[in-house]
Amino acid sequence: MAEKARRNKLIFRPHFKTHQSLQISEWFREKGISKITVSSVSMAEDFISGNWKDITIAVPFNIHETDQINNISSDTNLNLLVDSEQTVNYLNKNLKRKLGVFIKIDAGYHRTGIPVDDYKTIDIITGAISSSDFMIFKGFLTHAGETYSKQNKDDILLIAEKYKRDLYILKSHYSTKYPDLIISYGDTPSVSHLEEFGCIDVIRPGNFVFYDYMQLNAGVCSFNQIAVALFCPVISMNKERNELVVYGGAVHLSKEYLIDRSGNKNFGLVCRIKNNLWEHPLEDTYLKSLSQEHGIIKTRSDIFNQFSSGDFIAIIPVHSCLTADLMGMYHTTQGELINHLRNNHLHSV
Amino acid sequence: MAEKARRNKLIFRPHFKTHQSLQISEWFREKGISKITVSSVSMAEDFISGNWKDITIAVPFNIHETDQINNISSDTNLNLLVDSEQTVNYLNKNLKRKLGVFIKIDAGYHRTGIPVDDYKTIDIITGAISSSDFMIFKGFLTHAGETYSKQNKDDILLIAEKYKRDLYILKSHYSTKYPDLIISYGDTPSVSHLEEFGCIDVIRPGNFVFYDYMQLNAGVCSFNQIAVALFCPVISMNKERNELVVYGGAVHLSKEYLIDRSGNKNFGLVCRIKNNLWEHPLEDTYLKSLSQEHGIIKTRSDIFNQFSSGDFIAIIPVHSCLTADLMGMYHTTQGELINHLRNNHLHSV
Numbered sequence: 001m002a003e004k005a006r007r008n009k010l011i012f013r014p015h016f017k018t019h020q021s022l023q024i025s026e027w028f029r030e031k032g033i034s035k036i037t038v039s040s041v042s043m044a045e046d047f048i049s050g051n052w053k054d055i056t057i058a059v060p061f062n063i064h065e066t067d068q069i070n071n072i073s074s075d076t077n078l079n080l081l082v083d084s085e086q087t088v089n090y091l092n093k094n095l096k097r098k099l100g101v102f103i104k105i106d107a108g109y110h111r112t113g114i115p116v117d118d119y120k121t122i123d124i125i126t127g128a129i130s131s132s133d134f135m136i137f138k139g140f141l142t143h144a145g146e147t148y149s150k151q152n153k154d155d156i157l158l159i160a161e162k163y164k165r166d167l168y169i170l171k172s173h174y175s176t177k178y179p180d181l182i183i184s185y186g187d188t189p190s191v192s193h194l195e196e197f198g199c200i201d202v203i204r205p206g207n208f209v210f211y212d213y214m215q216l217n218a219g220v221c222s223f224n225q226i227a228v229a230l231f232c233p234v235i236s237m238n239k240e241r242n243e244l245v246v247y248g249g250a251v252h253l254s255k256e257y258l259i260d261r262s263g264n265k266n267f268g269l270v271c272r273i274k275n276n277l278w279e280h281p282l283e284d285t286y287l288k289s290l291s292q293e294h295g296i297i298k299t300r301s302d303i304f305n306q307f308s309s310g311d312f313i314a315i316i317p318v319h320s321c322l323t324a325d326l327m328g329m330y331h332t333t334q335g336e337l338i339n340h341l342r343n344n345h346l347h348s349v
Numbered sequence: 350m351a352e353k354a355r356r357n358k359l360i361f362r363p364h365f366k367t368h369q370s371l372q373i374s375e376w377f378r379e380k381g382i383s384k385i386t387v388s389s390v391s392m393a394e395d396f397i398s399g400n401w402k403d404i405t406i407a408v409p410f411n412i413h414e415t416d417q418i419n420n421i422s423s424d425t426n427l428n429l430l431v432d433s434e435q436t437v438n439y440l441n442k443n444l445k446r447k448l449g450v451f452i453k454i455d456a457g458y459h460r461t462g463i464p465v466d467d468y469k470t471i472d473i474i475t476g477a478i479s480s481s482d483f484m485i486f487k488g489f490l491t492h493a494g495e496t497y498s499k500q501n502k503d504d505i506l507l508i509a510e511k512y513k514r515d516l517y518i519l520k521s522h523y524s525t526k527y528p529d530l531i532i533s534y535g536d537t538p539s540v541s542h543l544e545e546f547g548c549i550d551v552i553r554p555g556n557f558v559f560y561d562y563m564q565l566n567a568g569v570c571s572f573n574q575i576a577v578a579l580f581c582p583v584i585s586m587n588k589e590r591n592e593l594v595v596y597g598g599a600v601h602l603s604k605e606y607l608i609d610r611s612g613n614k615n616f617g618l619v620c621r622i623k624n625n626l627w628e629h630p631l632e633d634t635y636l637k638s639l640s641q642e643h644g645i646i647k648t649r650s651d652i653f654n655q656f657s658s659g660d661f662i663a664i665i666p667v668h669s670c671l672t673a674d675l676m677g678m679y680h681t682t683q684g685e686l687i688n689h690l691r692n693n694h695l696h697s698v
Contacts, residue, residue: 017641039642040596059642060584062596063659083585086658104585111643112585112594145640235409236432236453236461245461247389247411251674255604291494292366292670293388293408294460309435310412321641325600326675 001191001208002031008197013037013056015186015206018321020341021330022050024209037186037204041065046341048076057081058141058186058204060104060112063090070096081141083113085121088128088135095134102141102184107166108159109145116142116166119173126178139182139201140170147189152219160190164198171199189220212320213269217258228330229271229278229314230323232295234307242304246313249293253315254322260286269316270297276333278314287315350540350557351380357546362386362405364535364555367670369690370679371399373558386535386553390414395690397425406430407490407535407553409453409461412439419445430490432462434470437477437484444483451490451533456515457508458494465491465515468522475527488531488550489519496538501568509539513547520548538569561669562618566607577679578620578627578663579672581644583656591653595662598642602664603671609635618665619646625682627663636664 005012014028015037025036025047035054038044044055045068056079072078079100082088088101103125106113114121129137144163147156167183174181184202185191191205192215210228211221232248253268260266267287271278285299297313307313317323324330328342354361363377364386374385374396384403387393393404394417405428421427428449431437437450452474455462463470478486493512496505516532523530533551534540540554541564559577560570581597602617609615616636620627634648646662656662666672673679677691 059596060594062582062584064582084658090659110587110590111640111645112587233411233413235411238459238461241459245409247408250603250605250668250671254599255671256599291460292674296460309433310439319599322599322604325641 001203001205002028002033004191004195005203008195010197010200011035011182011202013184013202013204014209015039015058015204016047017043018206018209019324020046021339022047022341023338024330025050025052037206041068043341044078045072048072053077055079056100056102056141056184056204058143060084061087061091063087063094066091066094069099070094072097074098079138082125082129085124085128088125088132091135092128092132095132098134098136100138101129101135102138102182105140105142105167105170107142107144107163109143111143111145113142116170122174126174137178137181139178139180139184140167140174141184141186141204142167143186143204144190145187147187148214148218150189150218153193156189156218156220157193160194163190164200168199188215189218192220207321210320210324212323213266213316213318214256214258216269216316217260223280226316226320228320228324229316230268230327231273231312231314234309234311234313235294237304237307237309239301239304242299242301243288244297244299244304244307244313246295246297246315247293248290248295248315250290251292252323252326253290253295253317254319254326255290256318256322258318262286264288264298266318267295268318270299271314271316273312273314276335278316281316350552350554351377351382353540353544354552357544359546359549360384360531360551362533362551362553363558364388364407364553365396366392367555367558368673369395370688371396371690372687373679374399374401386555390417392690393427394421397421402426404428405449405451405490405533405553407492409433410436410440412436412443415440415443418448419443421446423447428487431474431478434473434477437474437481440484441477441481444481447483447485449487450478450484451487451531454489454491454516454519456491456493456512458492460492460494462491465519471523475523486527486530488527488529488533489516489523490533490535490553491516492535492553493539494536496536497563497567499538499567502542505538505567505569506542509543512539513549517548537564538567541569556670559669559673561672562615562665562667563605563607565618565665566609572629575665575669577669577673578665579617579676580622580661580663583658583660583662584643586653586656586658588650588653591648591650592637593646593648593653593656593662595644595646595664596642597644597664599639600641601672601675602639602644602666603668603675604639605667605671607667611635613637613647615667616644617667619648620663620665622661622663625684627665630665 017039083104104113107116188207232246236245330338366388403426432453453462456465537556581595585594679687
């Protein structure tokens with residue numbers, strides 16, 4: 001990803017909400033990365049403690065965290081995200097440090113943001129930002145989240161190309177008034193596939209650091225690119241139903257599922273482990289259901305017969321970000337422990 | 350629940366996996382409770398550190414945790430759960446402390462356990478247990494987990510009555526050989542409704558300590574009995590779609606949902622907050638979708654207009670156990686902080 005950004009003269013500002021690990025963040029630094037994205041003020045604080053100095057908090061700003069923002073030392077270059085005049089006015093009154101501000105643009109995902117062609121509202125917000133001594137308008141940030149529900153490269157690229165066209169029109173409209181204006185673009189699926197980025201200046205993929213079953217299913221990555229799995233011990237076996245029950249449930253994997261190619265609700269890919277590495281998924285085998293701490297694996301009788309109580313099975317999570325957040329630490333395949341923020345901070349309220 | 354157990358001369362062994370809090374565990378002690386249920390060895394260790402001395406680990410035993418079990422001091426009365434001869438034989442060879450053993454019985458849920466009428470397998474397992482110097486056969490444990498998918502009291506009681514009949518036959522069959530044999534029965538939905546417990550000796554409900562939207566939806570509790578909610582700030586508003594976006598996503602609520610009475614996929618009940626208390630759910634309003642850290646609330650225009658950016662909204666979780674586990678702490682409505690194990694232990698691997 002770093003190489004792709006370099007080739008395209010893009011700023012690579014990876015989203016660290018997927019791994020949430022100070023140790024993994026160092027792997028990025030080794031690739032020359034110095035700018036990062038996070039999804040909460042407390043996550044920003046944690047990475048600042050890991051010596052990251054240029055951070056975009058890519059969630060519409062929660063005004064209750066203004067004091068926390070004011071307390072972040074001025075040697076950290078901070079960017080916030082806004083999508084309302086109200087929030088800008090609040091910041092205008094209460095901010096005590098300089099920071100950059102991106103306007104969140106909605107170009108089709110319809111979660112947050114100002115519609116990409118709503119110049120009237122954008123003008124009001126840029127106007128409010130300009131009237132502040134502390135806020136510097138940086139540009140427009142968007143997230144093509146609708147790519148996550150697509151199943152193949154063509155559908156994903158169709159969305160990405162539409163974003164590129166719409167963002168180009170937006171950028172052209174404002175580039176005279178704001179010649180340094182930045183277009184920041186997110187989402188792992190489209191950034192993984194795109195080779196030409198048009199008017200985009202910054203990319204913010206996060207999930208790609210591990211990928212997962214969802215990305216494999218959508219053709220975004222290959223199986224060998226998936227870099228995280230949950231190892232679960234078999235704790236119960238039912239021969240009549242060809243079911244293996246593992247200790248591994250919703251408190252480890254969350255409750256995300258996919259409908260797989262056979263029409264089954266599947267909570268994770270099921271793989272045999274050999275020499276501490278996971279193999280390709282077992283045929284005719286899927287994670288059928290999850291309760292709080294149990295997972296039920298449905299399989300064929302010949303595969304069932306190869307397992308015993310106590311054996312470990314690897315589950316490739318549907319959504320790696322959620323599983324990493326729940327587990328709160330990592331083991332490498334060499335047995336080294338890797339930290340995760342969950343184990344050294346509380347969610348701020 | 351404690352009063353109901355007393356009336357019916359039952360042993361009340363509440364499941365602490367819902368709250369996972371040493372402070373909340375003290376509220377149980379004040380009601381005379383001394384025996385508890387947990388769902389992992391590490392959770393047992395945590396409650397032992399909180400001075401609980403009689404603990405049933407109600408998940409089929411994971412043989413990789415035998416050393417941990419051996420290290421638990423003998424002044425703690427420990428019960429394990431097994432559903433295979435293989436596990437019993439492993440324990441037989443590796444156990445270094447005395448403990449009680451329950452056989453997990455499957456009377457219809459089909460997750461783990463020996464079928465309730467499979468005397469042949471039960472005889473093999475009780476035989477293996479009896480040959481050990483360290484294991485004492487305690488009885489049969491079952492969990493009527495299928496009640497969680499029912500929508501009303503009659504359907505739940507139909508299941509519970511079938512369990513009572515099947516467990517009565519099982520108990521009668523073994524009571525000559527094991528006169529002290531205990532029948533341990535779980536699940537919040539049926540224990541909340543049952544008034545007569547028949548042959549049941551022990552009840553292990555857990556979720557009832559908070560209840561949640563799922564239990565309300567199934568008629569198990571009233572709205573006023575729900576004791577937990579997630580307070581989320583509004584961070585984005587879209588007037589055209591009448592949508593309020595809160596900071597509150599899958600990393601706070603998990604991805605559990607219900608199909609509500611209007612046919613909507615609903616990730617949580619949405620309530621206004623007044624004086625730090627939540628009111629009854631807002632009409633025509635629901636939590637439409639969750640991503641990692643965002644929740645989208647769909648509402649009516651007149652309700653939409655009553656909210657501003659920064660307002661807090663209470664979300665009643667679909668499944669309180671998962672939300673409590675994710676949040677890792679509680680605030681009382683008086684603002685007191687209450688601990689949760691998530692903040693002082695790692696998941697054991």
